[in-house]
Amino acid sequence: MALKAKAFKYGDDINTDYIISGKYKFKSNDMAAMSVHAMEELDPRYYEKVSPEGGFLVAGTNFGMGSSREQAPLVLIGSNTKAVLAKTFARIFYRNAINTGLPVVECDTDLIADGDELSLDLEAGVLKNLTQGTDIPFAPLPPVMAQLLADGGLVEHFKKHGGFAV
Amino acid sequence: MSTIPGKTIAEKIFSAHSGTDAYAGDIVVADVDFVMGQDGTTPLAIRALENMGVDEVFDPARVAVVMDHSSPSPIEGVSALHTMMREFGKKTGAKVYDVGCGVCHQLIPEAGHVVPGDLMVGCDSHTCTYGAVNVFSTGVGSTDGAAAMASGKLWFKVPDTMKVTYTGELRPGVFSKDLILALAGKIGADGATYMALEFHGPVIDALSVDARMTISNMAIEVGAKAGLMRADAKTLAWYEGRGDRAPQPVDPDADAVYASELVLDASAVGPQVAKPHAVDNVSPIEEVAGTPIAQGYIGTCTNGRLEDLEIAASILRGRKVHPDVRLIIAPASKQILLDAMEAGYIRDLVEAGAVMVSPGCGPCVGTHNGVPSDGENVISTANRNFKGRMGNSNAFIYLGSPAAVAASVIEGVITDPRQYFKGGE
Numbered sequence: 001m002a003l004k005a006k007a008f009k010y011g012d013d014i015n016t017d018y019i020i021s022g023k024y025k026f027k028s029n030d031m032a033a034m035s036v037h038a039m040e041e042l043d044p045r046y047y048e049k050v051s052p053e054g055g056f057l058v059a060g061t062n063f064g065m066g067s068s069r070e071q072a073p074l075v076l077i078g079s080n081t082k083a084v085l086a087k088t089f090a091r092i093f094y095r096n097a098i099n100t101g102l103p104v105v106e107c108d109t110d111l112i113a114d115g116d117e118l119s120l121d122l123e124a125g126v127l128k129n130l131t132q133g134t135d136i137p138f139a140p141l142p143p144v145m146a147q148l149l150a151d152g153g154l155v156e157h158f159k160k161h162g163g164f165a166v
Numbered sequence: 167m168s169t170i171p172g173k174t175i176a177e178k179i180f181s182a183h184s185g186t187d188a189y190a191g192d193i194v195v196a197d198v199d200f201v202m203g204q205d206g207t208t209p210l211a212i213r214a215l216e217n218m219g220v221d222e223v224f225d226p227a228r229v230a231v232v233m234d235h236s237s238p239s240p241i242e243g244v245s246a247l248h249t250m251m252r253e254f255g256k257k258t259g260a261k262v263y264d265v266g267c268g269v270c271h272q273l274i275p276e277a278g279h280v281v282p283g284d285l286m287v288g289c290d291s292h293t294c295t296y297g298a299v300n301v302f303s304t305g306v307g308s309t310d311g312a313a314a315m316a317s318g319k320l321w322f323k324v325p326d327t328m329k330v331t332y333t334g335e336l337r338p339g340v341f342s343k344d345l346i347l348a349l350a351g352k353i354g355a356d357g358a359t360y361m362a363l364e365f366h367g368p369v370i371d372a373l374s375v376d377a378r379m380t381i382s383n384m385a386i387e388v389g390a391k392a393g394l395m396r397a398d399a400k401t402l403a404w405y406e407g408r409g410d411r412a413p414q415p416v417d418p419d420a421d422a423v424y425a426s427e428l429v430l431d432a433s434a435v436g437p438q439v440a441k442p443h444a445v446d447n448v449s450p451i452e453e454v455a456g457t458p459i460a461q462g463y464i465g466t467c468t469n470g471r472l473e474d475l476e477i478a479a480s481i482l483r484g485r486k487v488h489p490d491v492r493l494i495i496a497p498a499s500k501q502i503l504l505d506a507m508e509a510g511y512i513r514d515l516v517e518a519g520a521v522m523v524s525p526g527c528g529p530c531v532g533t534h535n536g537v538p539s540d541g542e543n544v545i546s547t548a549n550r551n552f553k554g555r556m557g558n559s560n561a562f563i564y565l566g567s568p569a570a571v572a573a574s575v576i577e578g579v580i581t582d583p584r585q586y587f588k589g590g591e
Contacts, residue, residue, distance in 0.1 A: 017550070022531040022554075022557070023554070026531065028247070029250075041552075065355055068289060071210070088356065090389060091359060091391055095306065100307075155312075158313060158316065159218055164195045164317065164319055
């Protein structure tokens with residue numbers, strides 16, 4: 001199934017402190033309340049802009065660098081972010097995103113402008129920039145991650161298989 | 167002549183823990199020797215375990231949870247999360263380090279929970295710290311941590327390794343913090359993404375275990391998965407009396423294959439500072455000397471160890487913190503606090519004007535213990551200076567060594583610490 005939404009574009013080296021600040025994330029386990037602060041350090045209006053219709057967060061290199069906080073992908077999901085598209089990702093964020101069910105796509109994001117309408121079909125491996133009328137190629141997930149995502153994340157994988165079956 | 171390629175430390179540890187002949191790029195499911203979580207990440211791991219339908223951990227002696235990031239609790243929300251962690255410990259038998267014990271990354275090696283040759287994961291990005299004692303340790307999220315707590319296993323991609331060799335020797339007034347900041351400045355925040363770092367050379371050999379941990383701690387700041395060092399006589403001496411498992415040191419093969427190699431001349435490195443708002447925004451301290459500061463912070467998993475307090479005390483002894491500056495100090499563990507009291511460092515620091523806060527993360531993550539005001543500059547021994555990191559988006563954080571912080575809080579401006587060291591400039 002293809003996800004369709006608008007691109008919200010930011011820069012390189014976006015760290016997890018910017019995705020969700022420490023001053024919020026240590027306070028509670030309530031992701032819905034925390035999600036209104038998603039990306040606040042970079043764009044205080046992120047939640048307001050993205051949550052009503054959903055959106056793709058588009059970035060440059062090293063997205064999700066820094067802290068291991070899993071609240072980062074969770075508040076992006078909570079703010080109706082459909083997927084994160086970046087040139088490269090930091091390692092821990094990438095794993096956390098798959099584990100929590102937030103799609104992440106490594107691609108050339110220079111081919112996307114802020115506000116472009118995108119369509120992403122992960123199963124088919126197709127990313128379209130509908131505004132510019134272009135196809136954007138991307139590498140498939142490593143098989144182990146594709147399996148975890150297909151099972152619905154790591155928790156569901158464990159429930160289904162009783163442990164790692166990769 | 168052998169045609170079988172040699173292995174890096176990472177490849178050897180993953181081979182031993184997965185029962186495979188592992189090389190960089192392989193995906194393995196490996197046994198982990200220890201799993202750790204802290205108060206910002208454990209609550210989500212507990213929730214993930216509940217969602218998995220798991221109500222015990224694979225081995226209670228191999229799991230610990232630490233209240234360090236927001237500790238003692240500043241607000242009722244955190245109090246509830248701490249209660250949840252204590253109940254988890256009671257239910258599963260996992261070790262609980264309650265408020266005031268210290269920073270997870272000091273406690274785990276200090277207690278001997280990990281030993282050289284181990285593979286461990288922690289729900290905190292600075293878990294890479296124990297690379298300094300020859301442990302492949304890496305940060306993971308809460309769900310990965312929960313899977314490891316439940317099964318004693320986790321899947322990994324065996325990383326490529328970048329070999330970093332420090333040649334020459336450290337000059338007076340220059341410390342391991344300056345070496346790792348210089349590396350961050352050189353290769354950038356994504357210079358080693360997905361890779362392990364292996365640190366070698368006479369400069370590393372000459373460092374204490376405390377000082378080595380500062381370097382491995384910041385491996386994540388260049389994107390690395392681990393910051394590994396060999397276990398030498400110093401490492402093994404450090405482990406005497408710690409824990410009940412014997413170290414199994416792992417050396418790289420002489421013909422190990424490295425993805426890249428970097429040689430840095432430590433003799434050419436002076437005191438370094440990371441400027442706001444990025445850890446790789448590094449310059450020699452001379453370039454920012456004179457910048458006014460309102461607060462100094464000495465502590466954290468990077469630089470809150472006994473040697474760090476000793477260096478700060480040696481500079482501040484008999485001197486005073488500038489009247490316009492607050493100096494906050496958080497020892498990395500209760501044991502370090504006790505040792506620093508015994509050695510007289512705490513008296514020196516408090517008499518100079520320092521404010522002591524509980525062993526733990528202190529004001530590093532912006533939850534308590536010294537949130538800066540709008541427009542203020544802070545110089546800190548921590549590992550991150552992102553905007554908002556200390557709880558105020560309108561403050562500016564500079565990172566340096568404990569000596570740089572101590573010298574700066576006396577003058578009230580960022581100050582080169584070399585004047586306090588014989589042979590310094």
